[in-house]
Amino acid sequence: xxxxxxxxxxxxxxxxxxxxxxxxxxxxxxxxxxxxxxxxxxxxxxxxxxxxxxxxxxxxxxxxxxxxxxxxxxxxxxxxxxxxxxxxxxxxxxxxxxxxxxxxxxxxxxxxxxxxxxxxxxxxxxxxxxxxxxxxxxxxxxxxxxxxxxxxxxxxxxxxxxxxxxxxxxxxxxxxxxxxxxxxxxxxxxxxxxxxxxxxxxxxxxxxxxxxxxxxxxxxxxxxxxxxxxxxxxxxxxxxxxxxxxxxxxxxxxxxxxxxxxxxx
Amino acid sequence: xxxxxxxxxxxxxxxxxxxxxxxxxxxxxxxxxxxxxxxxxxxxxxxxxxxxxxxxxxxxxxxxxxxxxxxxxxxxxxxxxxxxxxxxxxxxxxxxxxxxxxxxxxxxxxxxxxxxxxxxxxxxxxxxxxxxxxxxxxxxxxxxxxxxxxxxxxxxxxxxxxxxxxxxxxxxxxxxxxxxxxxxxxxxxxxxxxxxxxxxxxxxxxxxxxxxxxxxxxxxxxxxxxxxxxxxxxxxxxxxxxxxxxxxxxxxxxxxxxxxxxx
Numbered sequence: 440x441x442x443x444x445x446x447x448x449x450x451x452x453x454x455x456x457x458x459x460x461x462x463x464x465x466x467x468x469x470x471x472x473x474x475x476x477x478x479x480x481x482x483x484x485x486x487x488x489x490x491x492x493x494x495x496x497x498x499x500x501x502x503x504x505x506x507x508x509x510x511x512x513x514x515x516x517x518x519x520x521x522x523x524x525x526x527x528x529x530x531x532x533x534x535x536x537x538x539x540x541x542x543x544x545x546x547x548x549x550x551x552x553x554x555x556x557x558x559x560x561x562x563x564x565x566x567x568x569x570x571x572x573x574x575x576x577x578x579x580x581x582x583x584x585x586x587x588x589x590x591x592x593x594x595x596x597x598x599x600x601x602x603x604x605x606x607x608x609x610x611x612x613x614x615x616x617x618x619x620x621x622x623x624x625x626x627x628x629x630x631x632x633x634x635x636x637x638x639x640x641x642x643x644x645x646x647x648x649x650x651x652x653x654x655x656x657x658x659x660x661x662x663x664x665x666x667x668x669x670x671x672x673x674x675x676x677x678x679x680x681x682x683x684x685x686x687x688x689x690x691x692x693x694x695x696x697x698x699x700x701x702x703x704x
Numbered sequence: 705x706x707x708x709x710x711x712x713x714x715x716x717x718x719x720x721x722x723x724x725x726x727x728x729x730x731x732x733x734x735x736x737x738x739x740x741x742x743x744x745x746x747x748x749x750x751x752x753x754x755x756x757x758x759x760x761x762x763x764x765x766x767x768x769x770x771x772x773x774x775x776x777x778x779x780x781x782x783x784x785x786x787x788x789x790x791x792x793x794x795x796x797x798x799x800x801x802x803x804x805x806x807x808x809x810x811x812x813x814x815x816x817x818x819x820x821x822x823x824x825x826x827x828x829x830x831x832x833x834x835x836x837x838x839x840x841x842x843x844x845x846x847x848x849x850x851x852x853x854x855x856x857x858x859x860x861x862x863x864x865x866x867x868x869x870x871x872x873x874x875x876x877x878x879x880x881x882x883x884x885x886x887x888x889x890x891x892x893x894x895x896x897x898x899x900x901x902x903x904x905x906x907x908x909x910x911x912x913x914x915x916x917x918x919x920x921x922x923x924x925x926x927x928x929x930x931x932x933x934x935x936x937x938x939x940x941x942x943x944x945x946x947x948x949x950x951x952x953x954x955x956x957x958x959x960x961x962x963x964x965x966x967x
Contacts, residue, residue, distance in 0.1 A: 599816040
């Protein structure tokens, strides 16, 4: 990896330098103005909390991560399947689509009581929230991808008397893969948000807990340094998931397609 | 009625007063009447936007016509395509599937028709060599090919089905002149060995004259056939033909007809 050096210098170094400068100013401000730790903990205090809570944060990441990945996986599969159905029938599409927009726009807080009433609270409901939040980008991107096919290619398939199923599996689905990847990138971030925020509303009452619970409880106990540690961990975790999905989609597109077709998310 | 011996086979494609419009305001073709014999190679020459491509799509049964009649092997174009006639189309763009290798792209029409894997690879191989592609090229993906190579693959994909009718919609328009001439030469060579009925749409006069036995000139939109010219040169047509005075004279005549038609 002889290119790692320049990559670090160009990509990783600038934000790290900025981070160090901001942290130094922040530390100085907290000390100089004697800021109360329950308002703003110093970076060093946050660092200490990170180390102290490492095991706790680790298990919380596993909990939240599995909820996010299960919700994301479900929306990837179910969203694509529904998009398949939508691509095959205009009637189904025009009647069903508005309800998915509803799912996209309704605040999760508003339907959280319903989720608890119907499904109970705990891990599976957190997965459900992650699923609901991440479904729409996959569904809408996949539907669009399945429908926007080059008319010449459709003609090519019709000329060879292709069946509906052949069109779907040999033309529409492969053509839609770049769109589905774009949807998946957006959805992966939303699934992480869903798993964290979902835990606030529907995750209580289980023995295990995730980042959402940690954020909530440390805030309630005015342990703001630990809150910061939990938020920082959530952010890093979100970035990691996003990077993973990005890498997977770049690999798929780079291997089989003319490179990443759509814009970067 | 028994009796009257068949003097000559009926034309494969018969158009009578054919018209096509997208709504009352947008008539694309009007009163197109022509016969095309089986095995004939005909070029359709016309100004841009005159409805040449629409004419090809009507013959392929991809879009319905709005008036007149059009038959392919005495059936509607769509019925012909679904039953007796194998119709292949070469588009302006290569239109290859980027996720498939070259050989899988060429094999696609066979795959859609349910040809067995073994038979498919044999025919793909044949088609590859016919069009001058190596087994090494066959493993590549379209993005790793030049524009000319992509067009060859597109042509190979059309030929792999051993079509009865080959419709070509300005396939070489985007290529440079030398490449275009080379592909024209190869196309006439393949036509002579495979005997498909060819319709080649172009706006390039020299290309039309070099390729075809007959040139149909269309007027500007709404298009109709204004001139039907027989091209007197024998096959095989050598590159030197392009420098012959008769070639230049015919091209000159057709050019002025085309200018007239575009007005």
